[in-house]
Amino acid sequence: MSTSGFRDRSREEVHRLILNSGGMTRAEIAALTGMSRSAVTNVVGQLIQEQRVVEEDPRIKGPGGGSGRPARMVVPRASGIPVVGLDFGHNHVWVAVADALGQPLGDARVRIDVDNSATEAMDAATDLLTGLRERLGIDRIGAVVAGVPGPVEGRTGRVKSPTILSGWVGLSPGDELAERLGMEVRVENDAVLGAYGELRLGAGVGHREFLYIKASNGIGAGIVINGQPFVGANGIAGEIGHTQLPSSGELCRCGQRGCLEAVVSVQAIRSQLAHTHPHLDAEEIDLAELDDAISARMLNEAGRTIGRVLADLCNLINPSALIIGGELGASGPALIDGVRSSIHRYAQPATAASVEVSASKLGIRSELTGALQMASVAARTAAAL
Amino acid sequence: MSTSGFRDRSREEVHRLILNSGGMTRAEIAALTGMSRSAVTNVVGQLIQEQRVVEEDPRIKGPGGGSGRPARMVVPRASGIPVVGLDFGHNHVWVAVADALGQPLGDARVRIDVDNSATEAMDAATDLLTGLRERLGIDRIGAVVAGVPGPVEGRTGRVKSPTILSGWVGLSPGDELAERLGMEVRVENDAVLGAYGELRLGAGVGHREFLYIKASNGIGAGIVINGQPFVGANGIAGEIGHTQLPSSGELCRCGQRGCLEAVVSVQAIRSQLAHTHPHLDAEEIDLAELDDAISARMLNEAGRTIGRVLADLCNLINPSALIIGGELGASGPALIDGVRSSIHRYAQPATAASVEVSASKLGIRSELTGALQMASVAARTAAAL
DNA sequence: TTCTTTTGTCTCGTCAATGCACAAAGACAG
DNA sequence: CTGTCTTTGTGCATTGACGAGACAAAAGAA
The missing domain is CATH 3.30.420.40 (ATPase, nucleotide binding domain)
Structure with a gap:
């Protein structure tokens, strides 16, 4: 909750701006934040050195299109560690892997009675993910976000309402999945993920x-x-x-x-x-x-x-x-x-x-898209620490 | 929307914190913002020099109550221009004047069929306020916030739903009142003001x-x-x-x-x-x-x-x-x-x-309290420009 | 008293942000 | 092609905000 100092807030602010917009020119950043252009140059230079963003080839200009020196886009680093999204439906499990920016690289799906067989569903998700990682040759993973069709409490996602997901009562899907995958898993309600997907890309x-x-x-x-x-x-x-x-x-x-x-x-x-x-x-x-x-x-x-x-x-x-x-x-x-x-x-x-x-x-992909987007943001902000 | 530079963002942030909380100690500010205590001392010193805040007499300590040097509260400048809150009910008009911090100085109320006689109600409010100002010897006013019992659109408060306030259809209470009072009037839904009152003091x-x-x-x-x-x-x-x-x-x-x-x-x-x-x-x-x-x-x-x-x-x-x-x-x-x-x-x-x-x-005073609190904040942030 | 605890202040070094001049890189007129 | 204009990005010296840590102040506890 604490804002942990103002010292280099600008770097984070600029980074966030670039991440959220998907790419900006230095001039745009300066205009938007009110910083001087030289300060932006400095900050962006640091971000580039930290490999958090990269400069694009001199391509199409962003704004105006008027005359003048063409602007160079600064974009989030495309390379990076892939992320994973899991979508548990009432009767399916859907797993997807995306690059660091949330662009899907591949997915796999299986029908299963998720409501009544929690552990089987999570096993299935684990297997699907293993298969996907082998197929795509993916070693490390930056973040995992899972959606479940019921109310979850906190980030570990303890299932609250016993009447909704009968087979999941008392389980902490976050912990269960974390154990299977060997890393932290953030669990969200599926509708929240769907909303997030539509917010970002829909x-x-x-x-x-x-x-x-x-x-x-x-x-x-x-x-x-x-x-x-x-x-x-x-x-x-x-x-x-x-x-x-x-x-x-x-x-x-x-x-x-x-x-x-x-x-x-x-x-x-x-x-x-x-x-x-x-x-x-x-x-x-x-x-x-x-x-x-x-x-x-x-x-x-x-x-x-x-x-x-x-x-x-x-x-x-x-x-x-x-x-x-x-x-x-x-x-x-x-x-x-x-x-x-x-x-x-x-x-x-x-x-x-x-x-x-x-x-x-985004149709039936809303939730999965939201999960991937959220995982992408989570991975990048985690890497920024 | 533009953030106009990062140079002295901390000063504004600290100022805002003090305004919104109504008073904090330097140590609390440091803990909340993550700044060092020395930086807080500097910033607060500037704010005091700019007469935007003042230091209270060594009074009751804020947190903990444990041993140690007692903290000194830094509060928004108490002296300042009074503010006004108006509460239009379905069958009453209630006017109050408060000091710059929202502490009530006096109020006046009258029963009137507000629903069906908009102009009369606003005239009554104007008269009540005039009387109050004479009685309290108040010349200038910092801000006015009015609550009306219906949905309002934007800050001028055009009344939208013709079925609810039949006598107010098409009127812009904000403009009408502004004309009568000779200053800008912010109009809010009464329930919003009630919520604000309870949030701040209830x-x-x-x-x-x-x-x-x-x-x-x-x-x-x-x-x-x-x-x-x-x-x-x-x-x-x-x-x-x-x-x-x-x-x-x-x-x-x-x-x-x-x-x-x-x-x-x-x-x-x-x-x-x-x-x-x-x-x-x-x-x-x-x-x-x-x-x-x-x-x-x-x-x-x-x-x-x-x-x-x-x-x-x-x-x-x-x-x-x-x-x-x-x-x-x-x-x-x-x-x-x-x-x-x-x-x-x-x-x-x-x-x-x-x-x-x-x-x-706060009982029936929720709305009025909210109006005064909101006016108080509005006046202080306006003065801060 | 003396120790402990918490708060606020002081000094100083560091580094971030600014302002400004200047270079870079195109568009456009001639 | 050449010079001017426009917009973008970059050095550089200056300013000043921030943090580290020592220290003073003001209480309570032993």
């Missing part, structure tokens, strides 16, 4: 406050406030899946009735589809490929239901964007339209008018 | 994330995140009054049915009291003075209703405290207990366990 770019909704088997929210992920006082913010709907009696796995998750989860929708589309194997349907009117209406209705809950949240948070992710978010415009219409119907008019409702841009 | 001290609920004629939330008021992308966050309840058909002034505000507003409760307590004049009852079992049960029920909505919000935000203010918050423990029991029933267990539910500590 539909959240340019937004300072938005909600990312992971609508899949469970429904959770990742909150971005002030351009940063927000996780609440104990790290368990965003639990919207068990908001009770006015007019529904579906029994939820949490024991209550009428929870959002019980009504519009992917399972619930699949079981509806099993009735309306008896010729399909509901378990195998890709929601994004449905193109008949009946399923469109069904998805639209699900969107309206979700939107009704989100409207209240928008009234509370007043975000500038609402990004729908997860399998349902990727299912197409019918569901998004449903959400949008509920927002306009139930949220305050000014709130509804100022919120942009859209599907996730 | 039940929110020490909490980084909490919700302040103003439960009065309307119901609104003031959000504190990261130790700062949070107002959303457009400044209209916290509008929870029109969250629809599952099982109620009360017609709300917003046109919809079953809104929280319609069910548990002070009006609604008064009209219930008119039935159960026909011997009382419902309009004149002070809710805090009711002590019979029937009204206690009624208030408890109201608390449960509010708590049901707040449970969902706690699941989203995961705050460490929930502070109930407004007339209902001041009505006694029955209502607070109701809120608390709903939180434990409807919020996720981990969330419920970590949130402290309490009544506002």
